Amino acid sequence: xxxxxxxxxxxxxxxxxxxxxxxxxxxxxxxxxxxxxxxxxxxxxxxxxxxxxxxxxxxxxxxxxxxxxxxxxxxxxxxxxxxxxxxxxxxxxxxxxxxxxxxxxxxxxxxxxxxxxxxxxxxxxxxxxxxxxxxxxxxxxxxxxxxxxxxxxxxxxxxxxxxxxxxxxxxxxxxxxxxxxxxxxxxxxxxxxxxxxxxxxxxxxxxxxxxxxxxxxxxxxxxxxxxxxxxxxxxxxxxxxxxxxxxxxxxxxxxxxxxxxxxxxx
Amino acid sequence: xxxxxxxxxxxxxxxxxxxxxxxxxxxxxxxxxxxxxxxxxxxxxxxxxxxxxxxxxxxxxxxxxxxxxxxxxxxxxxxxxxxxxxxxxxxxxxxxxxxxxxxxxxxxxxxxxxxxxxxxxxxxxxxxxxxxxxxxxxxxxxxxxxxxxxxxxxxxxxxxxxxxxxxxxxxxxxxxxxxxxxxxxxxxxxxxxxxxxxxxxxxxxxxxxxxxxxxxxxxxxxxxxxxxxxxxxxxxxxxxxxxxxxxxxxxxxxxxxxxxxxxxxxxxxxxxxxxxxxxxxxxxxxxxxxxxxxxxxxxxxxxxxxxxxxxxxxxxxxxxxxxxxxxxxxxxxxxxxxxxxxxxxxxxxxxxxxxxxxxxxxxxxxxxxxxxxxxxxxxxxxxxxxxxxxxxxxxxxxxxxxxxxxxxxxxxxxxxxxxxxxxxxxxxxxxxxxxxxxxxxxxxxxxxxxxxxxxxxxxxxxxxxxxxxxxxxxxxxxxxxxxxxxxxxxxxxxxxxxxxxxxxxxxxxxxxxxxxxxxxxxxxxxxxxxxxxxxxxxxxxxxxxxxxxxxxxxxxx
Numbered sequence: 001x002x003x004x005x006x007x008x009x010x011x012x013x014x015x016x017x018x019x020x021x022x023x024x025x026x027x028x029x030x031x032x033x034x035x036x037x038x039x040x041x042x043x044x045x046x047x048x049x050x051x052x053x054x055x056x057x058x059x060x061x062x063x064x065x066x067x068x069x070x071x072x073x074x075x076x077x078x079x080x081x082x083x084x085x086x087x088x089x090x091x092x093x094x095x096x097x098x099x100x101x102x103x104x105x106x107x108x109x110x111x112x113x114x115x116x117x118x119x120x121x122x123x124x125x126x127x128x129x130x131x132x133x134x135x136x137x138x139x140x141x142x143x144x145x146x147x148x149x150x151x152x153x154x155x156x157x158x159x160x161x162x163x164x165x166x167x168x169x170x171x172x173x174x175x176x177x178x179x180x181x182x183x184x185x186x187x188x189x190x191x192x193x194x195x196x197x198x199x200x201x202x203x204x205x206x207x208x209x210x211x212x213x214x215x216x217x218x219x220x221x222x223x224x225x226x227x228x229x230x231x232x233x234x235x236x237x238x239x240x241x242x243x244x245x246x247x248x249x250x251x252x253x254x255x256x257x258x259x260x261x262x263x264x265x266x
Numbered sequence: 267x268x269x270x271x272x273x274x275x276x277x278x279x280x281x282x283x284x285x286x287x288x289x290x291x292x293x294x295x296x297x298x299x300x301x302x303x304x305x306x307x308x309x310x311x312x313x314x315x316x317x318x319x320x321x322x323x324x325x326x327x328x329x330x331x332x333x334x335x336x337x338x339x340x341x342x343x344x345x346x347x348x349x350x351x352x353x354x355x356x357x358x359x360x361x362x363x364x365x366x367x368x369x370x371x372x373x374x375x376x377x378x379x380x381x382x383x384x385x386x387x388x389x390x391x392x393x394x395x396x397x398x399x400x401x402x403x404x405x406x407x408x409x410x411x412x413x414x415x416x417x418x419x420x421x422x423x424x425x426x427x428x429x430x431x432x433x434x435x436x437x438x439x440x441x442x443x444x445x446x447x448x449x450x451x452x453x454x455x456x457x458x459x460x461x462x463x464x465x466x467x468x469x470x471x472x473x474x475x476x477x478x479x480x481x482x483x484x485x486x487x488x489x490x491x492x493x494x495x496x497x498x499x500x501x502x503x504x505x506x507x508x509x510x511x512x513x514x515x516x517x518x519x520x521x522x523x524x525x526x527x528x529x530x531x532x533x534x535x536x537x538x539x540x541x542x543x544x545x546x547x548x549x550x551x552x553x554x555x556x557x558x559x560x561x562x563x564x565x566x567x568x569x570x571x572x573x574x575x576x577x578x579x580x581x582x583x584x585x586x587x588x589x590x591x592x593x594x595x596x597x598x599x600x601x602x603x604x605x606x607x608x609x610x611x612x613x614x615x616x617x618x619x620x621x622x623x624x625x626x627x628x629x630x631x632x633x634x635x636x637x638x639x640x641x642x643x644x645x646x647x648x649x650x651x652x653x654x655x656x657x658x659x660x661x662x663x664x665x666x667x668x669x670x671x672x673x674x675x676x677x678x679x680x681x682x683x684x685x686x687x688x689x690x691x692x693x694x695x696x697x698x699x700x701x702x703x704x705x706x707x708x709x710x711x712x713x714x715x716x717x718x719x720x721x722x723x724x725x726x727x728x729x730x731x732x733x734x735x736x737x738x739x740x741x742x743x744x745x746x747x748x749x750x751x752x753x754x755x756x757x758x759x760x761x762x763x764x765x766x767x768x769x770x771x772x773x774x775x776x777x778x779x780x781x782x783x784x785x786x787x788x789x790x791x792x793x794x795x796x797x798x799x800x801x802x803x804x805x806x807x808x809x810x811x812x813x814x815x816x817x818x819x820x821x822x823x
Contacts, residue, residue, distance in 0.1 A: 041465035043420055048465065052506070064386045065356025066309065066349045071420040103421045105388075109307070147313075147345065164692070164718070165673065167633065167660050178403055178569035180576075182596050182614050186639065189656070193690060193720065196731050197756045197770055199333060203341065203364065203371045205437055206380050208396040208409040216398045216409035218436055222370045224333035226758060228720070228729050231766030233331035233801060233808065237370055239436060243407060255407060255569050258436070
């Protein structure tokens with residue numbers, strides 16, 4: 001049975017892959033300029049950002065020194081004479097130095113709540129330039145702190161959990177949840193069947209980001225609920241650690257360690 | 267624990283962890299990190315939230331059932347953070363503490379929450395205090411109290427080398443605190459080297475060790491681990507939109523299950539591996555994942571479910587502009603070494619549709635989902651199988667000024683050999699609206715109706731839950747004052763003998779005000795939160811009422 005499922009899944013996957021086209025923008029761009037001057041890679045705050053990723057949202061406190069850092073490499077098909085960066089949608093350009101290895105680096109101090117239109121212009125010795133529009137990134141610096149964003153994410157989860165809104169609750173759980181999202185959903189659904197009138201209070205102990213794409217959140221909680229089977233009211237308390245994944249300013253639950261706050265009846 | 271025991275406990279701590287040596291070290295670290303704050307191109311912020319609460323609990327059932335602490339209680343949360351640049355060095359720091367006399371909020375009256383400092387010159391990065399380095403799923407994804415160092419030269423595309431050392435403790439005052447904050451002393455250290463071979467390929471190799479100190483058990487039955495994980499992980503993107511990811515880890519662990527002499531140490535050796543392919547392009551996103559975690563694999567600092575083999579596939583397909591299809595299949599099984607009497611196979615196929623612009627209504631969105639949960643051998647060693655069906659429908663729409671959100675769910679639980687035969691119906695509807703009165707006022711009425719009926723076909727019993735509430739929000743824009751109230755009832759009706767019916771009548775009232783004198787604070791706000799919950803049970807000795815009023819001030823600068 002297992003082999004059958006594996007086989008079917010692989011065939012389905014391969015069939016689907018055959019029907020997947022590359023992202024439209026990439027195909028169009030490469031069709032226009034086959035030997036174009038182009039970026040080989042671009043890191044924004046040490047995270048590789050593909051050409052297709054146009055919107056980037058960042059928490060200011062996760063920026064080293066409050067600065068957005070940009071590191072790029074120009075493809076070896078061209079030798080850059082000049083590299084310029086604009087962070088205001090082409091209104092002004094700043095020259096940046098490129099190395100012998102065709103790499104360049106630029107950083108700028110970012111303000112809370114601001115949005116920057118990042119573009120990179122590469123010019124070779126003949127005066128040819130790259131397709132500037134392809135390098136566009138809209139970088140938004142969030143107005144709120146990570147601490148508040150963690151509080152908002154937890155409040156959303158607790159509100160959905162208390163209201164037994166399974167869809168809204170699971171929308172706060174990451175697709176790559178380490179304990180298996182479907183299994184977690186079943187555990188939470190089991191809570192909804194077994195318990196009535198759930199009330200949760202919490203206080204945060206620590207909020208520790210990894211400065212990449214995750215934040216570890218330690219918290220104390222107390223909760224009370226009515227056990228449907230017996231009709232009796234119960235209360236308990238504990239502490240837990242939840243790891244959230246940060247994706248473009250949005251937090252979603254990635255992993256749970258210690259005593260579970262949700263999905264504890266199964 | 268007696269004070270003598272507590273002293274003994276402190277003496278048992280390693281020199282580096284004793285309060286006398288740690289406090290000056292921490293203070294020096296903090297001062298060093300804060301010193302540059304006075305230079306140019308730097309900024310500091312603080313936040314403080316103080317809340318003073320009065321809780322009143324009346325009725326015979328209050329002591330056993332309420333989650334509130336009686337009387338006046340305070341909670342203060344303070345944070346101090348900053349960042350900036352000094353020459354080539356960029357730094358961030360973050361300090362925080364919490365103070366409370368409510369033991370349900372925290373076991374300690376005063377406790378540090380965050381102590382963290384970070385410096386980087388874009389190539390070398392040092393983090394001290396609260397340190398969170400996530401290597402990979404199986405190796406390290408746990409925050410420690412310690413330090414880490416990272417070397418990465420983006421311009422030279424050098425290897426990214428990360429080293430971390432620290433104590434895996436839930437809180438800072440575990441280090442110097444008393445009996446109530448004790449925890450097993452677990453040391454963690456690890457190293458990872460990651461190399462980007464090209465923009466489309468990277469690979470990483472890591473080693474982590476987690477070691478518990480034997481003398482720090484809280485209970486005699488607490489297991490003590492000494493675990494080593496060696497992990498390799500990689501990602502390859504052959505074409506835009508397609509990515510392959512994989513991870514392999516091996517663990518060597520020594521476990522001392524209890525402090526009893528009769529229990530010998532166990533040595534285990536396990537492996538875990540997973541491979542994932544994700545394809546995205548056009549209207550489709552497809553993922554396929556295979557994972558196998560052996561029975562004896564331990565991931566003390568990472569995350570894994572031992573004794574599991576799993577295949578997961580997902581397909582999201584945008585059929586038309588307004589219709590999206592989601593298909594998924596999860597299969598997993600246990601008993602990889604044949605160590606259990608029965609093997610459990612779990613199959614969870616699921617299908618879902620999202621419809622937008624339903625029936626030509628631009629504001630209408632509907633989600634229809636079905637999940638079949640089939641288990642053979644149900645994991646309880648009895649070989650019993652289960653077959654559960656779950657169907658849900660969510661419909662969101664706007665009718666004139668009213669936004670609506672309706673949910674209906676139907677679940678069938680079926681476990682063979684007459685273990686469980688049950689049906690569950692869930693339904694809820696929330697309506698809310700927003701009305702502006704002139705330019706100065708906004709009112710936001712909210713109505714909620716919901717419930718659940720659960721029918722046990724074997725016991726021939728039915729449980730019914732109803733909840734209804736009405737609320738209103740007010741915004742006084744010129745005064746910068748928001749307020750809301752909500753009243754309602756939650757009813758549990760049961761037919762089983764010897765169980766309790768219950769009714770909770772509840773009400774809440776909140777006010778948030780940003781007065782002009784707090785304008786210089788970014789988030790200066792005064793607030794009042796209050797609620798009443800009145801619980802009535804068939805068994806009157808369980809009935810109680812809880813009232814709570816909180817006054818608070820929140821400042822962020």
